[in-house]
Amino acid sequence: MERSKKSAEKPVGRARQAGQEREAGRPADGAANRPPTIRSVAERAGVSKSLVSLVLRDSPQVSDAKRAAVLDAIRELDYRPNAAARSLVARRTHTVGVLLNDMRNPWFVDLLDGLNSVLHEHGLRMLMADGRLSRRTGEDFTRAFAELRVDGLVAVGTLPDTGALEEVAGRLPTVVAGTHDPKLPRVDTVANDDEQGARLATEHLISLGHRRIAHIMGQGSVGVLRRRGYEAAMREHGLEGGIVMAPSDATEEGGYRAAVRLLGGTGSGERPTAVFAYNDIAAVGVLSAAQELGLDVPRDLSLVGCDNTYLARIRHLWLTTVDNASHEVGRRAARCLLERMAHPSRPAERQLVEPALEIRGTATSPH
Template sequence: MSDQEARRPTINDVARRAGVSKSLVSLVMRGAPQVSDARREAVLDAARQLGYRPNTVARSLVEGHTRTIGVVVSDLRNPWYVDILDGLRRTLKANGLRVLIGGGQLDHKVDPGVAEAFLDLRVEGLCVIGTLPYDEALAEAMKTVPSVVTSSHSYELPYVDSVVNDDEQGTRIATEYLLNLGHKRIAHIGGGTDGVAEARRRGYEGAMRAHGLAHFIQVEPCDYDETSGYAAASALLRGQNQPTAIIALNDLAGVGALSAADDAGLAVPADLSIIGYDNTPLAAVSHLSLSSVDPSSVEIGELAAIRLQARLRGDAGSAPETGSRDLIRPALVVRKSTAAPRADKEVP
């Protein structure tokens, strides 16, 4: 193959093939509306024949815009964050913006290189999804471009928009539901130190105290994964004050609790009711059928995209030094993992 044959086709090659000017090809590649359908199709057909791809990096340098948003995701294995990401991406894409995704943690610590890499790539905005520990480098990076955080209380900074679930209200709703079913020995697996975990613990404890059941409060530490959920639920089920219901930090921990109940020989929900949080697709799997608090994850992502685009446009009310906060009210989705306690397990 000769050098001429191997070289990458250029905009000039497309123009010659289509029989149009270079400037017209440029207009078509930018999606400009002032091009007739016939000419647009001629240019696109020539580009397909030649295998031409626009040099987006060069174009962004000329235009001063990359039309790209960097998204730092706390944990790409957590389906809750993926649901938020889905809503964010679809909304941004519909408005001509691309998304670059980076994992926010490395060895359980914030990866400082992710935000730095995004800024090197000249992203026009940043979004943080999930419960990342506070990191000064990331916080500083969010000062340099329009930024928004979703479902994280660690980065609710004065200059950043945030779209967060009312996590405290969510576990309060779950606890109230179990209380109305007749449960009193209700436990919570979670209680971590990050903002989301703290808020979810407060909601549970507040509801228990409001009903005069502070002496029944049990919080067993666990993280946002199935393994720690299993360990925490197993510890509760081995204890002297075995609960009749467990509210998990999230769905993954809730699945761990389901496994712990099964290994302990307990039937769900006859012997033990379990509620998760995040209402991920995992909770709806038929053989799990986990009741779960729905934080409207996709809607959170969509609203975060709207807030970010308003900052990019410089809309009124989106001043760089003033961040807005949207608190999204959750709702409980009841499935087969919850029921009234057995008569012989009720507490007078």
């Protein structure tokens, strides 16, 4: 008895207070007129907020008349649901974080295309951060994504900070796309078959009749794989003697310097007749070096790049290169992420996508 009275008084008072403010105060004079909420819509349509919520997630349980009324009100007020409130209660943001290694190097745009198309089909939106920018400002990208409570994370390209990635992978579904690099327990990887790509390029040059084929090396695990594919192809065709490798980095400058070392120093008999470069940018460096050394490409020197970036497509360069199906990599990475979001603790999956040769103008038979 006593208890019932006490609790009766307390909640009643509150309910009334709240109700008053709700019904009379806020929407009318509305402090600093805020954007419309589900309540404004309900009020205008003459229904409860719950019904508006049902209409928003178009439940079949709503009569046509009320639905129309609510939709009208939404239109009239130009109402937009508040994602923060929604995700607060749903504990889902329908957003996946995409961490780009470095936006300066545009090899990833096709990958992003593929990623986006599949994610969008499943009602997920992408939120991108440039790893390089975060690094420069000393910000921890991991934190930002964790606080925003993204539903998943896709790391595109090699990341310097494997530790942070490992930590974030413990919290949320994570997929690495476009590189083989960090092999972590609960992290899926979708990448190009770089070894196979290098093999294709090298075999193309061999089939054209080249015997002495140089390789301009790249760094990281991708660099190792491409070198391995190159070496394997050479060996399988009995061309161990024709193997020449020059260390470099994935820049035009690096490709240029390596090519100058390779092509400039030694006598003409020793000089390679073809070069397989780690990527398109390095290949463009080779082009520059050849020009400076008075070598005509492809007459005096054949050249194959890798990645089929839009650089390779520029008519003035027109690089023969390896297309590594970035779009497909993106699509598969998205599907992997969806799988992992559904089953967070399944074992890590590693996928390889088949590359293909894109023949353009920088490789022919040696004269």
